[in-house]
Amino acid sequence: MAAPAGSSIDLSAALVLAPAPLADWLVILPVAWCLVSGAVLLMLRKNLHIQPLLAILALAVLVVLDGLLLWRVIEGGPLTMVMGRWLPPFGIAFTADLTGALFALFSALVALAGGVFAVQNIDGSGRRYGFYPFLLLLMAGVSGAFLTGDIFNLYVWFEVLLISSFGLLVLGSEPKQIDGAVKYAFLNLVATTLFLIAVGYLYGLFGTLNMADIAIKAAERRADLPLMTLATLFVLAFGMKAAAFPVNFWLPASYHTPRIVVSALFAGLLTKVGIYSLLRVMVMLFPVEREELSFVIAVAAAATMLLGALGAIGQSDIRRLLGYLVVSGIGVMLAGIAVGGPGVAGAIFYALHSMVVMTALYMASGVAGRLSGTFDLNGAGGLYGRTAYFSALSLVLFLSVAGMPPFSGFWPKVMVAKAAIDIGAWWLAGSVLLTGFLTMIAVGRVWALAYWRPSTTPAGEGAGPGPAAILPLSALVLVTVLVGLFPDPLLSQIQAAASLLADPSAYIDSVFPHGAR
Amino acid sequence: MNTVIFRTLAPFLTALMLLFSVFVLLRGHNEPGGGFIGGLIAASALAIYGIGRGIQPVRQALWFHPMTIAAFGLLLACVAGLVSMVAAVPFMTGLWIYPSLFGVEVPLSTVMLFDLGVYLVVVGAITSIALALEREDI
Numbered sequence: 001m002a003a004p005a006g007s008s009i010d011l012s013a014a015l016v017l018a019p020a021p022l023a024d025w026l027v028i029l030p031v032a033w034c035l036v037s038g039a040v041l042l043m044l045r046k047n048l049h050i051q052p053l054l055a056i057l058a059l060a061v062l063v064v065l066d067g068l069l070l071w072r073v074i075e076g077g078p079l080t081m082v083m084g085r086w087l088p089p090f091g092i093a094f095t096a097d098l099t100g101a102l103f104a105l106f107s108a109l110v111a112l113a114g115g116v117f118a119v120q121n122i123d124g125s126g127r128r129y130g131f132y133p134f135l136l137l138l139m140a141g142v143s144g145a146f147l148t149g150d151i152f153n154l155y156v157w158f159e160v161l162l163i164s165s166f167g168l169l170v171l172g173s174e175p176k177q178i179d180g181a182v183k184y185a186f187l188n189l190v191a192t193t194l195f196l197i198a199v200g201y202l203y204g205l206f207g208t209l210n211m212a213d214i215a216i217k218a219a220e221r222r223a224d225l226p227l228m229t230l231a232t233l234f235v236l237a238f239g240m241k242a243a244a245f246p247v248n249f250w251l252p253a254s255y256h257t258p259r260i261v262v263s264a265l266f267a268g269l270l271t272k273v274g275i276y277s278l279l280r281v282m283v284m285l286f287p288v289e290r291e292e293l294s295f296v297i298a299v300a301a302a303a304t305m306l307l308g309a310l311g312a313i314g315q316s317d318i319r320r321l322l323g324y325l326v327v328s329g330i331g332v333m334l335a336g337i338a339v340g341g342p343g344v345a346g347a348i349f350y351a352l353h354s355m356v357v358m359t360a361l362y363m364a365s366g367v368a369g370r371l372s373g374t375f376d377l378n379g380a381g382g383l384y385g386r387t388a389y390f391s392a393l394s395l396v397l398f399l400s401v402a403g404m405p406p407f408s409g410f411w412p413k414v415m416v417a418k419a420a421i422d423i424g425a426w427w428l429a430g431s432v433l434l435t436g437f438l439t440m441i442a443v444g445r446v447w448a449l450a451y452w453r454p455s456t457t458p459a460g461e462g463a464g465p466g467p468a469a470i471l472p473l474s475a476l477v478l479v480t481v482l483v484g485l486f487p488d489p490l491l492s493q494i495q496a497a498a499s500l501l502a503d504p505s506a507y508i509d510s511v512f513p514h515g516a517r
Numbered sequence: 518m519n520t521v522i523f524r525t526l527a528p529f530l531t532a533l534m535l536l537f538s539v540f541v542l543l544r545g546h547n548e549p550g551g552g553f554i555g556g557l558i559a560a561s562a563l564a565i566y567g568i569g570r571g572i573q574p575v576r577q578a579l580w581f582h583p584m585t586i587a588a589f590g591l592l593l594a595c596v597a598g599l600v601s602m603v604a605a606v607p608f609m610t611g612l613w614i615y616p617s618l619f620g621v622e623v624p625l626s627t628v629m630l631f632d633l634g635v636y637l638v639v640v641g642a643i644t645s646i647a648l649a650l651e652r653e654d655i
Contacts, residue, residue: 019605028608036595042588085610094608133588 006132008023012272015085026069027079027096030062030104030143038136052119055132066105074493078500078510079150084251088511089210090350095149097507098497103276104146109479110268110359111139113472114261117363120468121261122171127293129171135265149511152199152209154277158192158241165270168262169254180257187250191240198233207232212283212511231289234281235297238365242274244334245304248327252311255326256319260366263319267326268359270499271353275333282337283344283501290340297338300331302431305331308384309438309483316377318365320445322358325401325442328435331352335417335428342418346415349491353408353483357400360476364394367465367473368450377446382455390465391451395475398443400480403436407484411491466467527569528634534562542636543629552632556639565639572648583648587641594634597627 011017038056039264041051073079083089096104117136122131130464138342141161150155158366160381171183205225206217218227236247243251251271282290308328314482315321329350336347365375372380400407411430420429442458500506520579538558567575579586598609606612611628 018608020601020607021605022602025602025608032599032608036592039588039595043585043592045584081607083607085611134588255550285534497648 007176008109014087014090016082016087016091020081022070022079022192024079025093025476026065026072027081027147028083029092030065030069030108031140031147033058033062033065034136034140034143038133038140039089041136041317042133044129045128045133051127051132052115052298055136056115056119058136059108059115062143063105063108063112066101066108066143067159069096070098070101070105073098076208078507080510082511089208089213090101092153093149093210093212093511094147095212095507095511096147097277097500097504097510098148098493099279099501100137100495102348102352102493103272104143106355107142107146107269107356108139108270109266110476111135111504112140113359113363113476114265114268116181116472117264117469118261118365120466121259121366123219126171126259129173131171131259131262132396136267138265139319140164140170142269142273146276147169149211149316149507150209151211151214151281154194155195155199156279157184158273161270161273162188162192165266168265169258171259171262174257177257180254183250187240191237194233194237198237201230201233202440210511211280211326212504212508215508227289228292229285231286231293233281234286235278235293238252238278238281239300239334240274242271242278242330243304243327243335244300244330245307245327246300246309248304250329252320252323255323256317260319260362263322264359264362264366267322267362268355269325272355273329275330275337275347275351277345278334279347279501284504284507285342287340287502290337292513294338294340296353297334297372297427298315298428301331301334301338302428303331304328304334305435306431306438309435309442312442313438313445318368318377318380318450319362321377321446322361322365325439325484326354326358327441329358329401331435332413332416332432335420335432338413339416339423339428341419341502342422342498343376343416343419344501345491345495346412346419348494348497349415350409350412352490352494353400353480354414356396356472356476356479356483357409360393360473360480361397361401362477363469363473364390364397367469368394371465372450372455377449380450381453385454387465390470390473392468393473395447396477398447401486402440405484406481408480408487410484411487444517467500524569527566531562531566534565535559538562539594542632545632546626546629552635553639558634559636559640559644560647561642562650563644567648567651572651575644575648579644583641583645585641587638587645590634590637590639591639592634593637594631597630597634599632600627 020040041055044050078095078097080093080095082088082093105345111367118131138161141157141164144157148157168185170177206214208214240247255266299426305328308324308331311324312321315324333347333350367376368383371383371386376378400409403413407468413436417429417432522530538555541550542552543559563575601608601610602614604612611626613624613626615622615624
């Protein structure tokens with residue numbers, strides 16, 4: 001119990017006594033804001049008309065908050081706030097460095113686009129089931145995972161986003177959705193359990209959960225701790241979350257069942273949280289172990305990207321095809337993590353690119369499916385003749401996901417391939433290039449069959465896509481085009497982010513100022 | 518379960534348990550108890566009422582939809598953390614005031630507000646699950 005003022009206890013031994021300036025609040029506000037607005041939307045869930053307005057407004061505020069946070073991190077370096085004023089490592093720290101802030105900003109952009117797209121895609125029953133509250137709680141989980149500086153807290157945010165994603169997945173309660181949701185839920189629970197076991201093991205070894213503290217202790221006590229076992233457990237758990245081969249089968253089995261905007265958000269956000277955690281844990285906390293495991297990760301990466309691309313060629317349902325492309329992209333990011341060094345920047349860049357482009361691709365597939373009345377490539381056709389603007393948007397996305405210049409998919413693939421060649425892993429660079437080629441065939445097939453081929457069946461819905469669908473799609477396409485044409489501003493931040501991950505001394509200083517521990 | 522004895526006793530049992538849940542909630546700051554366990558006790562009280570009298574009376578007695586109660590609890594818990602912003606201390610720092618009511622000093626804190634939020638979240642969530650289960654049961 002806090003005694004009234006006047007006690008003689010030295011509080012500075014336990015508490016942060018320096019006042020917290022308002023700017024420091026930026027590190028926690030994205031999460032708190034999502035929780036507050038999610039709760040308000042849940043209370044208002046009977047007001048079906050006001051929900052989208054409020055949710056889009058809340059997501060726009062989230063984008064602004066994440067933008068301010070990124071600006072603050074670029075200006076002043078990593079930013080830390082310890083919950084409840086306790087000194088780290090005892091209090092739960094929220095620490096935003098460049099990597100976390102970049103991921104948070106891009107996830108907020110994608111969520112905003114999804115919120116707008118959902119105005120048309122989610123009908124009254126979906127809203128009554130609570131699409132928008134779930135979306136904001138999902139964003140609380142995603143932002144929390146990107147911004148936390150405590151590894152058990154990372155687990156908690158994984159659970160938050162997982163539970164929200166269950167809700168989104170079964171929106172509407174169709175039998176097919178339940179089937180997809182069961183596979184998704186079971187395999188993801190296995191992955192989170194593995195993660196929890198790894199965290200428990202880590203706590204047993206280090207006696208701390210604060211990431212900065214772990215980074216220091218891992219460097220000091222590497223010789224006498226079984227860190228390889230621990231790192232392997234983390235790779236398996238996060239690899240499963242990220243849908244890496246051979247634990248990728250849950251993703252294509254479930255991503256085609258929910259509403260299209262839900263698939264779009266999942267494809268953009270969820271697997272990237274797994275990749276982010278791999279970056280955080282393997283690159284920042286256990287760099288030596290990552291080096292040891294790099295061959296294993298590289299083999300998994302090559303298999304993931306090639307099998308993903310081959311799987312995409314083999315599908316005739318557009319949504320399933322995109323599910324395999326998500327998996328294939330994860331392979332490229334893993335390759336970057338396996339290579340290390342400049343490859344890490346490539347992995348971060350590819351993750352940001354993939355967030356935007358995979359979300360946009362799913363949205364485009366939703367519009368295409370609505371226009372032609374089917375998601376099956378064998379029945380679709382004539383989209384180009386019907387709406388040229390939408391077809392142009394889709395073509396940009398197809399080229400971008402295949403890694404063609406001048407779009408955003410090109411640069412990260414070049415970075416990863418070059419980093420792989422530099423360390424002599426020709427086969428890895430070769431599989432990145434081969435994946436690009438196979439992806440091109442897969443999306444070229446969609447383009448030829450659904451867009452170019454004259455329509456064989458009467459049109460599904462006569463009207464073109466509404467502004468609520470075209471607007472977010474255009475905005476995301478604009479992002480991929482701009483990043484592709486002018487990569488320098490983003491690239492320089494990403495390279496700074498990667499070097500901060502490789503040498504986390506600034507991160508550690510932000511958690512433990514003046515070297516106090 | 519649909520006996521006269523149970524139907525007659527259920528409201529009294531519910532009232533007693535709800536009162537006890539508030540006691541456990543408030544005691545929780547320094548002794549065993551707290552928002553979570555208090556919320557569970559309250560939710561089981563409502564479940565007993567539901568088993569005795571049916572779902573509709575529970576919904577009427579609650580006035581608000583259970584999910585709304587849970588959402589309000591989440592809001593309270595978040596606001597309890599955000600109050601620290603005004604005091605220029607980090608998120609979730611416990612802040613205390615000691616107003617004097619009728620000559621008795623009453624310690625109030627954001628920690629208690631947070632616990633109240635947890636209580637409402639648990640009551641709302643568990644009650645809506647219980648009501649859904651009871652509805653399928655019949």
